[in-house]
Amino acid sequence: MKNTAILTLGVGAAMFATAAYAGMVDDIKKRGELICGVTTGLAGFAAPNDKGEWAGFDVDICRAVAAGVLGDSMKVKFVPTTGKSRFPTLQSGEVDMLARNTTWTFDRDVKLGFEFAGVNFYDGQGFMVRKDLGVKSALELDGATVCVATGSTTELNLGDYFRANNMKYVPVVFEKSDEIRAGYIAGRCDAYTTDRSGLAAQRSQMPNPDAHVVLPEVISKEPLGPLVRHGDNQWGDVVRWTLNVLIIAEEKGLTSANVDGMKGSTNDPEVKRLLGMEGEYGARLGLPNDWALNIIKQVGNYSETYERNIGPNTPIGLTRGVNAAWNKGGILYSPPFR
């Protein structure tokens, strides 16, 4: 029983599951496809583009993992998950990993049996209101009706914030982000709360983005990152170091355009190790030695995927802020590759 049973939380599945859970990397190679849980659609982070392909900042994490493990960033099957379904979906083994605006918290890391592979976006919760309400601060929201996603940390932060400031509010809860947006646009609520990145993404999707304003208060820390199930440390390492490769690549100035050239010309030992010219780093993860090269070539470095999906030149228009590299004033920092 011990080595055959896998935990699942999907009620039916939990009772019958007996599949082995060791060797996710081998399983994915055999399957020829990575199965990645994403949101049901959040512009800039994960949404199908005009060609019907999934694209976005979180989607790129999945693509990077696929590029590293399978050598092809397109070999990913995306499974849309709601805030409610995401954890059971991962726990039951229906997806290999989640990359979907999920806040790293103690409970999720410890009690739910997950392993967070790192942080790909440092976020914080904020409020968006209509400009014509004339509200300048979240502290003026006493008595407001607030739209919020059910089953999220945002829902709890909202309760804490209003309680801490002795204010009252009426929550209106929805499951999917597009339902919340529709409710907010229809005027069911005065304010919309979620991570500030999410607010920016939602605002870009509104009929008249300029009529809405994100209030200055940041009421929580929301480190968002990819996560996997407990039980396969090698697989957790693969996802963690895939994320780190993106961050190191930016730090070292490796881009999808120049990585092949850099491979021939570089004298930096860390870059040599990263690109598989020195040592057997890929093999230790059960991957080919050019795994990091594939990731950078096919997906780009952290900065490239940021600018492509959510940067200032996209409709989402988020500046790097704290998400800049550590040597450029941000807090994005990868352990050394050695």
Next chain:
Amino acid sequence: MAVAEGGVKPGKASFLYDARIRAIVYQVIMAGAVVMFFAWLTMNTLDNLEQRGIASGFGFLNHPAGFGVPFSLIEYTEASPYRTVFILGVLNTLFVSFVGIILATIVGFTLGVMRLSKNYLISRIAAVYLETFRNIPLLLQILFWYIGVLQLMPQQRSSIIIFDNVFVNNRGIFYPALKAEPGFMAVPIAFLVGIVATFILRGWVKRRRDATGQGFPTVWAGLGLIFGLPIIAALVTGLPWTWSLPRLQGFGFKGGSVIIPEFLALLLALTIYTAAFIGEIVRAGIQAVSHGQTEAAHALGIKPGTTLRLVIIPQAMRIIIPPLISQYLNLVKNSSLAPAIGYPEMTQVWAGTVLNQSGQALECIAMVMGTYCIISLSISGVMNWYNARVALVGR
């Protein structure tokens, strides 16, 4: 001696071949296998949960919930424990189901009778209603009422105002609320007295009719008692309440009470959908009563309305009740479509929000399934008791 010598021990040979004993043995084995299977299922699940380091058990019921809920019939704050959320969810399920069942029954019976009307227009209207709402999936109807009707109501500041004090907008219907003052209890007590008095009156009317054949306007007298007594009580005690009126202030209406659109959309959809089925059941029940009954009643000079009420309906009820139970159960279970629009009933708030916030999926789902089971069996029990009472007693 002959017995002792050549005696075959009577039980021994027949034991293996006794059909009854073998049947018992098979059943014991079968029952054992089923028990073993469920035991394995439970063990395996617990083993898996433990192996993956997932906490199980019901300790989380005492942890504070931390999130807000838009609609509650009981005292609830973010600091309340999860178990309060559960009670809140169950009450909200029962509330929408209870109101839904009453309204669906009234609308359904009306439709059933309308459908059989000799008036072409009335019968057609009922037919169109039945065929439309029976054949559109319930989830779509819920979304229609919510997104297509209630969300398109005017904004708060341009509310539709009825009688100066009722405001209808896309945040719900805001109406004046009663605030009880000392002496108010006389009114509900008078109401209960009215109901009891009506039952007593009905008994007296029946006895008198059996004895003398004289009729009595029971319905009007009953309504007079049930609503007249509280009104008299209120006047005598000097209108012992004040009104809390809804007024637009800051972000929304202060004072009064509100019916939120999530509740209204769910209630409308459940009522309208279930009423269509009840209408068909009522029509079938009435048609199943032999036409001779109507003719006999008419021959005795009984008025058509009275014929329907005292001759047809009581006999039709025997046919109507069993399928009606199923419709009531369906309505309760269909209320679990609420998560689509965010009405905080059991499925939305417990099998959704709490499941996700606490991570205790097995416990949450088991509690919800158990509760639906209990609610359904209770409704079924009450209705079966009523059915047994109106059923034809063989003599």
